[in-house]
Amino acid sequence: MDQPTTIPGDRTAAVCAYAAAAAGALGAVTLGAMYAVEVPRGGPYVFGTINDATGAAFNVLAIPVILQVHRRAPRAVWTEPMTWLTVSACAAGAASSALLVLRLLDFNTSTAVSVASITLQGAWFLTIHARLRRVEDYPRSLSGLGRAIGGGMLFGFALAAAGFSVERPAWLRTALMAAGAAAAGAAWLAWPYWYYRAGQYLGGRLRSGTVPAAGAQDGG
Known part of the structure; x- marks a missing residue:
């Protein structure tokens, strides 16, 4: 099957997917800028606030796509x-980020909610895409990317x-935490790209294989 089957709600979800991809990409840039510029100076955290706002938007926009x-x-x-x-985890993550921006929630609590939300989303990505790889109409590239993102986050x-949890030796503690941060970080950075591809698929611009449809290639 070349063209994906369209079902009611696809176009709206496609718009949300593209918007989520943009919000996720902006979130990655502002997070990097915060740690590169603002953390060494001890603030003010303008990039950090933008990152929290984009995180709230991302979680809201992800719901229709999911x-x-x-x-x-x-x-x-x-x-x-x-x-x-x-979906509930997305809503909780959006609320915690928004409350942090409004200074109605402290950083540690908001971070804990966000990590829990990301963990649940990662589990959903891994398990649902494991089932979707058997669906002929769903692109293999999209299901593979979804499994990689979910698995990377959980791992x-x-x-x-x-x-x-390891206290000694210190090098093992550091190595495990660094490796974990690298794996989860790589998966998190790939997240916006999955939403971009999902937008293509839901908008009918991505074949059930891995190549965009002809209309997508020529801008039509």
Whole structure:
């Protein structure tokens, strides 16, 4: 099947996916700028505030995309509850970031909520895309990227948690935490690209293989 099957809600979800990709990319840039410029100076955290705002927007925009992709996955007893749990995690992540911007929530609490939200989203990405790889109409490249992102996030967080629990030797603690941060960070940086590709797919501009449709290649 060359062209993906369109179902109601695809176009709206495609717009949200493109917007989420933009918000995620901006979030990555501002996070890097915060650590490169503002953290060494001890503030003020303008880039940090922008990053929190884009994080809130990203989580809100992700919800329609997650729901639309979920509709294409083969059903199992756990898929519906897990998807709604993930949607709830997105909403919680958006709320915590927004409250942090408004200074109604402290940094540590907001960070804990955000990490929990990302962890649940990572689990959803890994498990749902494991089922979607058997769906003919769903691009293999998109399901593979989804599994890599979800697996990378969970693996990275697990390594970091293991490192945090190790007290000695210090080099092992540092190595585990650094490796975990690298794995989770790489997956997080790839997230906006997945949403961009999801926007192409939901908008009918990505074939069930890995190549954009002819209209996407020539701008039509």
